[in-house]
Amino acid sequence: MNKTVNIIGSGFSSLAASCYLAKAGYNVTIFEKNKTIGGRARQLIKEGFTFDIGPTWYWMPDVFERFFNDFNKKPSDYYTLEKLNPAYSVYFDKDDFITIEDTLSKISIAFEKEESGSSIKLNKFIEEAKSNYDVAIKDLVYNPGISPTELITPTTIKKINQFFSTIKRDVRKEFKNPRLVKILEFPVLFLGAKPSDTPSFYSFMNYADFGLGTFHPKKGMYQVILAMENLAKELGVNIKTEETIEKIIVENGVSKGIISNGKAYKSDVVVSGADYHHTETLLEKPNRQYSENYWNKKTFAPSSLLFYVGFDKKLKNVNHHTLFFDVDFDIHAQAIYDNPKWPDNPLFYASFPSKTDKHVAPKGKEAGIFLIPLAPGLEDTPELRETYFNKIINRFENLTSQNVKESIIFKESFCINDFIKDYNSYKGNAYGMANTLMQTAFLRPKLKSKKVKNLFFTGQLTVPGPGVPPSLISGKLVADLVTKYHK
Template sequence: MTKKISIIGSGFAALSAACYLAKSGHNVTIFEKNETIGGRARQFKREGFTFDIGPSWYWMPDVFERFFADFNTTPEAYYSLEKLNPAYSVYFGKDDFITIEDTLEKIYKAFEAEEPGSSKKLVKFIANAQDNYNVAIKDLVYRPGLSPLELVTPVTIKKINQFFGTIKKDVRKEFKNNRLAMILEFPVLFLGAKPGNTPSFYSFMNYADFGIGTFHPKKGMYQVILAMESLAKSLGVIIETEKPIDKIIVSNGKTEAIVSKGMTYPSDIVLSGADYHHTETLLEPQYRQYSESYWEGKTFAPSSLLFYIGFDKKIKNVNHHTLFFDVDFEAHAKDIYDEPKWPDNPLFYANFPSITDDSAAPAGKEAGFFLIPLAPGLEDTEALRATYFDKIMTRFENLTSQDVRKSIIFKESFCVNDFIKDYNSYKGNAYGMANTLLQTAFLRPNLKSKKLSNLYFTGQLTVPGPGVPPALISGKLVADLINKHHKN
């Protein structure tokens, strides 16, 4: 039976859910608070430069293919993908870096050159990671997190130890070279937790990295958002921008309508792809599932300080994706997760899309995107942003042996306050809730409200977790749940 469904937000999860629900015959309207759609995956343009504001890594292309296949189409029908070679490089000191290329064979050689004998260990490690990938990404993550029994399969019973070991223990046991260990620990940072708190099973991220590779959509990640918008509209989805939601109206144990700018929009079902904590504040307290102390006690993925920079020349000695691990990882991780504060010496990441993609910057110029992971909830001031810009630029110039500050045309920053203002993000987090053992699957906030029969949630604070591919999956899971519960 056709339902009138209102979706709050227009990020990857919300757009995914909208497509599936419209395909099932429902009348779907998306309400987006900002001027443009995409949530954290919006785009910023200035003086001929184009930046993806948020996600910049295209991993797990099979998940995107599976999404579009559900609508009898392909990613290629909407955007073109390029596999990056090299995928990325990692700096450990001045002119001292390791480059990760585009095939396992090349990566094995890079490991062997760094530490004789390590390639054999890596072959074994990646084989297990691939096995985990096949179990997780092709099966487990497509389960709605309703019961612990979802995790119990003949395969996972055999892998039970991998839910109680950690990535860090596994990596450090086999790889004594700290540089190689850090490269293997890096992918799980996308899951929002320290390698020492991330279950061994999540090594499937290493297979996503080394085994499948890193891709770039021509014209940037925002092309995926535009593709999903086009698909959604072709299915009949209505998208309303500049429509922040002020309140969710409840009557007789059900959501009845949403309110935006004084206008009331009756709804048979309300689905929020916006921040979970914020969405519950739109309800009267008695209809909220989770208390403030619940959210306070959860491990959140980091926030970020981001800089978008237009350079008037090409930048040397970097790749499209370049990581800077020249400082103590443990000290920075402690400042994010254990004793939250602004880090003394942060690791950082730099992305230069114009190396791959001419559309990202005018000819002869470079678009640079710099990211420092931070604890959510920190004080955020212009003075602090300026201090950290100087810190990373000084290191960047030293490590890559070049002067770039004099070549800056403009720079824009984005940090904790902006995540709160633009996305109503809890404490200004950038990636959602971390995937630790106690925050996996059924232990995450529910897709379906326990208090209101027709209120649902999707996105990075619920199942399956942070990241773009999980967001696409989250949209499918919640749409399936809605269709199951509202057949009549």
């Protein structure tokens, strides 16, 4: 009889783990609490509009290719990918923006217009970022975070100083134009920490941005979830939805299964892709690895206030991805990391996938997603959500020189309370635990439980960290550990 694995959650990491474990010969069942799979990457469909509730950026296409190649498949077997041009635009003031196009040579021209000599510095910076990317993505991030020695290779020894400097320091040493500085510091926000707290080595995110580019799967990011679901089912994975996990069964220090909706499901191994902190509350206290104090002291990536808006007309002066950096980022960052509170003047991001994709909005209409980064754990009320929507939509109208409020058909919001309710997210965080120096690799929560045999974890609170590509990698890493340690 095949060995069995019960997987909690159906996000990217869980789906990836299920595929690798099924390929290794395990009998795998996924248990998802919501009606649809995908974890944070679910969809909202309303009045002919389709929104990705969670991730909207498709970066690092090579990681997706590597995942599907492990099963002798290609992304194109399941979905159609388009490279965006422009990748995104960044607003700094009314009618004042910089457009980031689809090649480094074009981006260099945009930089040179802003700051003479900056294109030469940019190419040197991206060359180093590519070197870091090659080391990180092709090597380091595929380590399971067990030992500090994973970080010690002939290449990383040469780069050791990059773990003790920061992105902010490196960027500002070379670039003086504040607009270019903001653009170069932007990609590390995906890692969940301030540029001043992010090691220089993570400049590989700049290569992901300028070197590899920004893509869009036709019909949205949820197509990747559906692709992984199809692959998992092809491999024999069973997926159960509307299954609320109440307990992880432990007998004599060994996980023996789960209890979902009052029913016991025995298994040889349990893997949780659900929120790590929440998963440990499914265990008796002696079987938990990390205390409440441990979690409380960690630096978490932001939460978000999101709006999904249907407009009855096409919008002007925006691209598929548009960033609004017309206010002071440092002040907003303080409200996220240093003195958690609702920011007075938040930066925000907007996505209009219908600029690229005719499938996500009715003809002649526009689908808009607006995101404000917030500190996790804040008070979240309908009144606050409405106040902040009005703040950003007024600025949006001014910056892009158009009236849009009268064209809103509907808007839906998603914030801290929803992250907690839908995903059991610790303090309602959106992206997991930040990748600061002291929360990198072996310093993150472990994939393998130290307290309970045959209990494993995957996803954004463990290695490699936040983001969609790291979640795919996390699923592979935990599957490798299961096959190694489960006898």
